[in-house]
Amino acid sequence: MAVTAAAAALAAGPSPQRRAGLGPWFAVTPMLGWLALFVIVPTLMLLVISFCERDGLGRIVYSFTFENYTRAFDWKWLKILGISVWYAFLTTAICLVLGYPVAYFIGRSSERVRGLLIMLVMIPFWTSFLIRTYAWISILSQDGLLNALLMTLKITSAPIGFMYTPFAVILGLVYNFLPFMILPIYTSVEKLDGSLIEAAYDLGARPARVFSKVVLPLTQPGMAAGILLVFVPAIAMFAITNLMGGGANPTIGEVIQNQFTKARNQPFGAALGVLLLAIFILSLWLSSKFRRSEQE
Amino acid sequence: MTKHKTKLIAAACAGAMLLAGCGKKDETLKLFSWSEYVPQAVIDKFTEETGIKVSVENYSSNEEMLAKLLAGGGAYDLIQPSEYAVQAMIKEDLLQELDQAKIPNLKNLAPEFRNMPFDPNNKFSVPWLAGFVGVVYNAEVVPGPVVGYKDVFTDEHAGRIVILDDARETVSWGLATAGIPINNVTDENLATITPLLKDWLGKVKVFDSDSPKTAMSNGDTDIGIVWSGEGALLFAENPKFQWVMPVEGVHMFVDNLAIPKTSQNKDKAEAFINFILRPEISKMISDEFPYYNPNLAARALLSPEQLNNPASYPPGFDVTSAQLFTDLGEQASKVDELITTLKAQ
Amino acid sequence: MMDASLLPPGRRWWLPQGPAVQRAFFGGWTVAVFAFLYLPIALLVVYSFNDSKLNLYWTGFTTKWYGMLFGNEVLLRAFQNSLIVATATTALSVVIGTSAAWLLYRYRFPAQQTLGLLIFIPMVMPEVLMGVSLLVLFVSLGIPLGYTTLIIAHTTFCFPFVLVGVQARLQGIDPSLEEAAMDLGATPLKAFWLVIIPYLLPAIVAGALMSFTLSFDEYIVTIFTSGADSQTLPLKVYGMVRVGLNPQLNALSTMFIAATAVLVIASQVFTRKKTV
Numbered sequence: 001m002a003v004t005a006a007a008a009a010l011a012a013g014p015s016p017q018r019r020a021g022l023g024p025w026f027a028v029t030p031m032l033g034w035l036a037l038f039v040i041v042p043t044l045m046l047l048v049i050s051f052c053e054r055d056g057l058g059r060i061v062y063s064f065t066f067e068n069y070t071r072a073f074d075w076k077w078l079k080i081l082g083i084s085v086w087y088a089f090l091t092t093a094i095c096l097v098l099g100y101p102v103a104y105f106i107g108r109s110s111e112r113v114r115g116l117l118i119m120l121v122m123i124p125f126w127t128s129f130l131i132r133t134y135a136w137i138s139i140l141s142q143d144g145l146l147n148a149l150l151m152t153l154k155i156t157s158a159p160i161g162f163m164y165t166p167f168a169v170i171l172g173l174v175y176n177f178l179p180f181m182i183l184p185i186y187t188s189v190e191k192l193d194g195s196l197i198e199a200a201y202d203l204g205a206r207p208a209r210v211f212s213k214v215v216l217p218l219t220q221p222g223m224a225a226g227i228l229l230v231f232v233p234a235i236a237m238f239a240i241t242n243l244m245g246g247g248a249n250p251t252i253g254e255v256i257q258n259q260f261t262k263a264r265n266q267p268f269g270a271a272l273g274v275l276l277l278a279i280f281i282l283s284l285w286l287s288s289k290f291r292r293s294e295q296e
Numbered sequence: 297m298t299k300h301k302t303k304l305i306a307a308a309c310a311g312a313m314l315l316a317g318c319g320k321k322d323e324t325l326k327l328f329s330w331s332e333y334v335p336q337a338v339i340d341k342f343t344e345e346t347g348i349k350v351s352v353e354n355y356s357s358n359e360e361m362l363a364k365l366l367a368g369g370g371a372y373d374l375i376q377p378s379e380y381a382v383q384a385m386i387k388e389d390l391l392q393e394l395d396q397a398k399i400p401n402l403k404n405l406a407p408e409f410r411n412m413p414f415d416p417n418n419k420f421s422v423p424w425l426a427g428f429v430g431v432v433y434n435a436e437v438v439p440g441p442v443v444g445y446k447d448v449f450t451d452e453h454a455g456r457i458v459i460l461d462d463a464r465e466t467v468s469w470g471l472a473t474a475g476i477p478i479n480n481v482t483d484e485n486l487a488t489i490t491p492l493l494k495d496w497l498g499k500v501k502v503f504d505s506d507s508p509k510t511a512m513s514n515g516d517t518d519i520g521i522v523w524s525g526e527g528a529l530l531f532a533e534n535p536k537f538q539w540v541m542p543v544e545g546v547h548m549f550v551d552n553l554a555i556p557k558t559s560q561n562k563d564k565a566e567a568f569i570n571f572i573l574r575p576e577i578s579k580m581i582s583d584e585f586p587y588y589n590p591n592l593a594a595r596a597l598l599s600p601e602q603l604n605n606p607a608s609y610p611p612g613f614d615v616t617s618a619q620l621f622t623d624l625g626e627q628a629s630k631v632d633e634l635i636t637t638l639k640a641q
Numbered sequence: 642m643m644d645a646s647l648l649p650p651g652r653r654w655w656l657p658q659g660p661a662v663q664r665a666f667f668g669g670w671t672v673a674v675f676a677f678l679y680l681p682i683a684l685l686v687v688y689s690f691n692d693s694k695l696n697l698y699w700t701g702f703t704t705k706w707y708g709m710l711f712g713n714e715v716l717l718r719a720f721q722n723s724l725i726v727a728t729a730t731t732a733l734s735v736v737i738g739t740s741a742a743w744l745l746y747r748y749r750f751p752a753q754q755t756l757g758l759l760i761f762i763p764m765v766m767p768e769v770l771m772g773v774s775l776l777v778l779f780v781s782l783g784i785p786l787g788y789t790t791l792i793i794a795h796t797t798f799c800f801p802f803v804l805v806g807v808q809a810r811l812q813g814i815d816p817s818l819e820e821a822a823m824d825l826g827a828t829p830l831k832a833f834w835l836v837i838i839p840y841l842l843p844a845i846v847a848g849a850l851m852s853f854t855l856s857f858d859e860y861i862v863t864i865f866t867s868g869a870d871s872q873t874l875p876l877k878v879y880g881m882v883r884v885g886l887n888p889q890l891n892a893l894s895t896m897f898i899a900a901t902a903v904l905v906i907a908s909q910v911f912t913r914k915k916t917v
Contacts (some may be wrong), residue, residue: 101671120675352872367776
């Protein structure tokens with residue numbers, strides 16, 4: 001009991017915020033300036049474009065219209081958005097389950113091994129995304145390695161179509177996002193106080209209890225960060241879903257991309273993008289409000 | 297007095313030249329082309345012969361090229377638009393007229409490519425390579441006969457089909473099958489072919505415009521509608537991949553070189569165009585990309601295998617009968633929405 | 642050996658329990674995940690020695706792709722550009738992300754919550770939107786497209802990854818850490834540098850690794866914000882898909898991975914020597 005209380009106190013400690021003096025204001029100006037110029041201004045531009053029209057060549061015509069938004073609020077686009085969110089959710093969940101034990105193992109390893117292992121997690125992704133994905137295609141395709149292996153081991157008698165299925169899509173997504181789950185969780189695990197865990201074991205707790213009552217709460221910030229860094233980018237991802245899924249199930253990222261290329265309708269793409277941003281910001285704001293009320 | 301005058305003029309000229317050099321006048325030829333569509337060997341040879349350096353930027357679709365060009369991102373000297381993009385750009389006055397006196401090698405082009413509907417008499421553009429969209433199938437698995445689009449989307453092939461991830465293309469096959477001219481992309485015609493397309497798209501396993509041959513080679517699909525270059529690569533890999541020009545109607549695409557209005561190096565660009573029209577250079581391009589070469593003199597240099605590839609040079613096919621795309625303008629958005637919706641069903 | 646009567650009821654004393662089992666289980670899981678991560682990489686390496694260009698069937702062993710790679714100036718130049726851009730992006734992202742995370746944590750700024758939300762926009766925004774809007778911005782500001790614009794664009798969507806990671810590490814930091822340093826006479830800046838940064842180091846390293854990876858492989862934003870002299874590796878690679886991915890790419894990737902792995906292992910060996 002004492003252990004869990006201590007753990008809880010450490011996990012939910014309030015930040016000792018001071019009012020910003022001159023120095024901190026000066027220090028934060030570069031980031032503010034960056035945000036203002038390269039984030040806010042482009043976002044505002046998108047907002048403006050989303051209310052515009054376009055001509056036959058795809059150039060933007062600056063005349064105010066709501067048509068892009070009325071067009072966006074259609075079931076067909078919302079369905080595609082829903083599928084994208086669902087894929088992102090599945091990917092995040094699987095990454096969490098697969099990645100947490102790895103992060104835990106690396107974080108609790110000796111200092112020498114730790115650095116090596118964490119680099120080894122990332123190194124495969126310093127190859128080009130396309131050759132990695134094509135390597136997966138050659139593993140999973142009908143004439144590929146996996147089928148060859150399964151048939152040689154006599155587990156199956158005919159090749160299975162792994163490629164161009166939702167299974168392939170999730171596999172591709174999980175593969176590409178796994179390090180972005182492992183790394184943040186690792187940073188939380190790394191600062192775990194070993195004596196806390198030892199104490200829990202000495203008090204006779206089973207590993208499962210130690211985990212759920214001590215380790216998981218303490219690594220919660222890392223998990224939250226990992227979930228954020230996987231779920232958020234995964235929604236707008238389309239290159240992987242396109243290559244691994246055969247393009248059969250378009251994602252919202254692909255739809256927006258198409259507006260800027262084949263469909264030559266930049267304002268509509270901008271409107272969809274603004275909506276996506278709005279959904280995000282709303283859910284982030286809601287979740288922070290929820291967290292605040294929880295702490296009180 | 298005259299002596300002083302000439303000296304002054306000479307000094308002024310020298311000064312101007314110096315200033316021009318100081319002002320960093322762009323001496324390099326800025327090429328904005330499809331990714332990997334201009335062989336590096338060709339560029340290197342051009343620089344070797346003329347001393348003109350070439351800088352290359354790539355794009356992967358006409359619209360991407362237009363987006364970057366229109367946004368003003370870089371004064372390009374040469375671009376590689378497809379035929380409908382050339383047509384649209386001529387209409388919007390975005391291209392410079394070519395000085396044909398500087399491009400004598402135009403005579404090497406086959407006559408049907410000298411006067412295409414989207415740019416009569418090559419006023420603004422010069423064809424690079426042409427190609428078709430047709431049917432490829434694995435003859436070991438598909439018994440045939442396969443003659444057209446309707447033979448692709450049969451129930452036996454459901455889940456074993458690969459087609460291009462191109463909404464305009466897909467719609468054109470539907471229109472051709474329904475007997476409607478492929479450039480008549482009106483809302484009514486789209487509505488007419490929607491049930492047909494819905495049935496078709498439900499049977500497709502893979503949509504891929506970049507490398508549809510992958511799905512065929514890997515055995516994940518048995519039949520598909522792909523670019524002729526892809527079909528040619530498949531045929532060269534294994535003759536079991538047969539190529540068929542659809543009987544409902546074939547359309548041809550033509551990629552061209554053109555000079556945007558913003559270019560400052562027109563004469564260098566024209567020199568490059570003239571260079572690639574040389575038979576031996578054009579042959580180098582054909583060696584890398586087994587599409588349809590509009591350069592007759594170059595075709596004479598190709599090997600028998602290249603010429604006998606049914607996807608590159610369809611036997612008995614009358615090129616003048618092929619249809620070309622016209623620019624869709626705002627309808628492009630409707631087409632894209634239709635196909636995206638049908639895919640997501 | 643514990644007295645059996647002290648064990649919680651139902652626990653079988655003859656089975657190995659506690660930390661040892663946990664460690665073995667997690668260790669095995671980690672090995673399995675690493676196998677998953679490296680499977681396509683192993684394949685990639687094998688194919689770099691494959692005689693066939695299309696990478697579908699093994700036709701024979703050859704090192705010719707490596708030879709051709711060394712003559713392939715365009716590809717090597719693109720690779721170099723990617724490295725330059727990714728390194729600069731990582732450096733900038735780490736600086737901006739870490740300092741921002743610390744300042745937001747430590748000091749109360751007006752509209753703090755809005756700032757926090759704004760930071761997420763580059764992560765959420767689809768890449769094509771960011772690419773196009775940044776292109777328009779750069780053109781209207783008159784900045785020529787090249788390394789600068791590319792690095793700015795990449796940093797914009799990379800630094801939130803550093804920031805989020807550092808923020809997570811800051812939660813639950815012992816507040817007395819900074820206080821103790823300042824009690825000993827350090828200014829806030831010095832305390833930050835000498836005490837906080839070392840504490841944050843794993844998060845900073847993690848953020849740096851993520852930034853580098855994201856920037857190195859970024860395609861869409863790069864298309865819109867790069868100039869002719871800053872063509873990066875992804876741009877070249879994506880173009881190759883249509884004619885078949887050149888095995889020279891496999892050779893390049895193999896060498897890069899090998900070089901990095903050697904560097905990492907070597908640095909670990911040298912650190913070990915230092916502590917001795």
